[in-house]
Amino acid sequence: MMFMMATLAVLIAMALVVIRAMRGPTVFDRVLAGNVIGTLAILLLAVVGFLMGRPEWLDIALTYGLLNLISTLAVLKFFRHGDLAFLPKEAPKQ
Template sequence: MMFAAAAAAILVALALAITRAIKGPTVFDRVLAGNSVGTLAIMLLAVVGFLTERPEFLDIGLTYGLLNLIGTLSVLKFFRHGDLAYDVDSEPKS
């Protein structure tokens, strides 16, 4: 019963994060909301895996967490430099 309530609370938080991702006034608000959606999805995977007694959902959650981290860093690098292939060492020295 307690884990079902946790799953419901995570779903409510997920709906709020998706609302922030849609309405966010800046790109950084949307990136943060997207990262929050990923984190909440991982938590939901863990809770559902526990409720259905399938521990392999934790492996899926860990993999999704790594993809979430890489995706967030890539988006932030793109918005900072305008290019994913940006290299700090190739800048001219002043």
């Protein structure tokens, strides 16, 4: 019952954040929305794991949390330099 409610709340929040990701005027709004969706997905995994009585999903949530940070940083670095692996002296002028 209460897990159901928490799941619904997280799903509603996700839908709202997806609207922001589609509307976002700058690329950073979309990156932020992606990061928040990742956070919400971790919460969703934890809550649904409890709802279905399968707490093993927490391991997946933990892995997803680590990937979420790395992917956010990688995307930001890509938009900042236009490249993921550049030598410092070749760094493009901003």
